[in-house]
Amino acid sequence: xxxxxxxxxxxxxxxxxxxxxxxxxxxxxxxxxxxxxxxxxxxxxxxxxxxxxxxxxxxxxxxxxxxxxxxxxxxxxxxxxxxxxxxxxxxxxxxxxxxxxxxxxxxxxxxxxxxxxxxxxxxxxxxxxxxxxxxxxxxxxxxxxxxxxxxxxxxxxxxxxxxxxxxxxxxxxxxxxxxxxxxxxxxxxxxxxxxxxxxxxxxxxxxxxxxxxxxxx
Numbered sequence: 001x002x003x004x005x006x007x008x009x010x011x012x013x014x015x016x017x018x019x020x021x022x023x024x025x026x027x028x029x030x031x032x033x034x035x036x037x038x039x040x041x042x043x044x045x046x047x048x049x050x051x052x053x054x055x056x057x058x059x060x061x062x063x064x065x066x067x068x069x070x071x072x073x074x075x076x077x078x079x080x081x082x083x084x085x086x087x088x089x090x091x092x093x094x095x096x097x098x099x100x101x102x103x104x105x106x107x108x109x110x111x112x113x114x115x116x117x118x119x120x121x122x123x124x125x126x127x128x129x130x131x132x133x134x135x136x137x138x139x140x141x142x143x144x145x146x147x148x149x150x151x152x153x154x155x156x157x158x159x160x161x162x163x164x165x166x167x168x169x170x171x172x173x174x175x176x177x178x179x180x181x182x183x184x185x186x187x188x189x190x191x192x193x194x195x196x197x198x199x200x201x202x203x204x205x206x207x208x209x210x211x212x213x214x215x216x217x
Contacts, residue, residue: 024063024210025071025078031059032079036097037086042184048163048170051184052093057101057192062203064109065121066210072105090151096144104132104189118204122197129189136185140177 036056041049056079064072080094080101087094111124149156156173164170167179200207 020210021067021071024067025075028059028063029075029078029082032056032075033082035059036079036083042187043166045183045187046167046179047183048166048176048180050159050162051180053184053188053191055192055195056097057104057188058195060101060105061108061125061192061196062207064105065112066207068113069106069109072109073102076101076105089148092144092148092151095147096140099139099143100132100136100185103135104128104192107131118197118200121200122193125189125193125196129186129193133182133185133189136181137177140181141173145173145176 033056035058036054039052039054041047041052043049060072060075060079063075076098080098083094084091105128108121108124108128111127112121114120115123145156145159148154148159160170160172160176163176163180169179170176
């Protein structure tokens with residue numbers, strides 16, 4: 001094969017890989033956005049309605065496994081951008097969701113890159129759940145809660161009062177985080193991990209085929 005012919009072939013393969021990546025990213029983003037619209041509070045578990053749960057991290061996790069951590073962050077960004085028109089927090093919730101979701105899915109994707117098996121997927125998701133839950137504590141302390149106060153024109157005392165209505169242990173800023181956001185993140189991580197692990201086997205061929213077809217060599 002001549003140099004020109006080889007260059008043309010590589011160029012076509014590159015365009016094909018990028019097209020597949022874009023298509024898969026678009027499909028997973030659409031699924032994640034739809035699931036994000038189906039959010040619901042966890043007040044029955046003693047978690048304040050300020051923290052709502054959805055299943056949108058599942059398509060993002062699949063994207064992290066199929067395409068890699070960078071595309072997981074892209075999907076996280078796009079699904080939160082799509083959700084902005086119906087935001088009830090003027091974007092604060094979406095910002096928080098993007099930050100912690102990106103940490104969760106990118107960490108899982110990075111670990112999975114080294115261990116591309118079902119067991120590797122499970123370990124990656126469990127480690128990622130612990131990592132993003134711990135990192136979310138300072139993120140909520142220094143960024144999300146102060147930003148929420150400013151954007152929503154409310155005070156920390158109001159937030160504490162609102163959260164203590166569903167959990168009597170909430171008494172200050174730290175307990176707001178420990179009894180509201182930590183449980184939410186653990187539930188989000190473990191549920192998304194369980195569902196993704198459960199569906200991993202039937203979609204594993206698709207994941208591996210997607211990685212193979214979209215890998216730029």
